[in-house]
Amino acid sequence: MATIYDVSVLAGVSLATVSRVMNKNAKVSEKTAQKVQDAMKQLGYRPNAIAQSLASNRSNSVGILVSELHGPFYGSMMSGIEAELRTAEKHVIIAAGHSEEALEKEGIEFLISRRCDALILHVEAVSDEYLVELVKGDIPIVLINRYIAEIADHCISLNNELGGYYATKALLEKGHRQFAYISGPSWKMDAQERLKGHQRALKEFNVSYNDALTYEGDYQETSGSQGTSYLLEQSRPFTALVCANDEMALGAMTVLREKGIRVPDDISLMGFDNIFFSQFIHPKLSTVDYPIKQMGKMAACWTLKHTFNQAEHDITHIFTPSVVIRDSTQAV
Structure with missing residues (x-):
């Protein structure tokens, strides 16, 4: 099995340069990056994501806990989150809590165990007190569709x-x-x-x-x-x-x-x-x-700003609903 050392020898560059290319470091020239990529392809080399995570203390993944995995509401929310994170080259790990306290806590612990860099939580059964304590931990956490005054800056909600x-x-x-x-x-x-x-x-x-x-x-x-x-x-x-x-x-x-x-x-x-x-x-x-898809995107933007230091994002914490009048209503 090819190693990063084999790639550096074939490409004629240092181990540090290979590492920079894999991490998409802008300091590497396009010509050098192409040499490294060609060597990786020729050798069939695949970066070890776990090893990279241990070395950098980053998994480049975000955990998402939702109440359900089916239905247009949750689909739109997860689509908004994933699209924004994918643009920033982050990946998602999804778990379901099914609106049950034990399952929500179990899902949160699972996502933490997967070394997620941050968590986006749509939870309904766990208490406010539990979430306030959770936010005090080392992993950045943002809540979607939930407002808790004590941690309002961690909440993306609708009025x-x-x-x-x-x-x-x-x-x-x-x-x-x-x-x-x-x-x-x-x-x-x-x-x-x-x-x-x-x-x-x-x-x-x-x-x-x-x-x-x-x-x-x-x-x-x-x-x-x-x-x-x-x-x-x-x-x-x-x-x-x-x-x-x-x-x-x-x-x-x-x-x-x-x-x-x-x-x-x-x-x-x-x-x-x-x-x-x-x-x-x-x-x-x-x-x-x-606007649940937009709220999902906003939760992702919060994560990118507070976890990955992509500070250009302006965060909206409370969204305002609006009425859409169609054919199912009329005056009397």
Whole structure:
């Protein structure tokens, strides 16, 4: 098996020069770099990433922990992170926490054991106290879709309360006064904040919040279907249905169609997230834009700045949502 010494002999350069070429050091001329690369190719030499990591104390990899590996929301987030890091010639190692405390902690420990230079965490079950202590360690850590005041400079988050407010206000401004709501899981902070925003908008327009027309979902399409069936069984009229994410809104739309209820003629439907399929279903879904891909890129930029000293990045810590009105809502 060829070694770095064999490469230096064949290329006629020093070991230090071969090392500089492998590390893409700008101090090596293009001609010399090409000689080294040709020698590596001729010998079939592959740099030992583990040895390089031990020597430089850098693995050039970033650990990402997400709640799930499926679905357009997480796909967009991971795509944004990976694209930004790949441009900077860093690689990612991904683990899933499945919104369970033990699994999230296990995933974090796994990523640390893989000698990741930094961690980007989308975690929901571990406590704020655990994360505050984790940030005090040696590995740079940034949280995405989570805000903790004590470590605010390590957080990239969305103003979910404002998003919930915007979603309902948009329908109130169209004249709706009878609302039903399908929330996310009550233990999740983003679901709590979106519901608070919904209630704030109702209060601002002097519309009573009806607990009987509220259903707690789990952010999955099936709970949108189940929730809509439940709400219709209450025999309480409503002209607007607000769902705390687009996947539940899709489930809601399916049930409404099956029961012969027209969207938006009979019921206006609002989602949250603006995931890619929301503009392709019929009718096209009105929703709140959650710029999760941009937030993923921002988390990567934070990592590049605080871990790899690429200080040219300006960091946005809190993103502002916006309403996207399409065909699933109309005035009454």
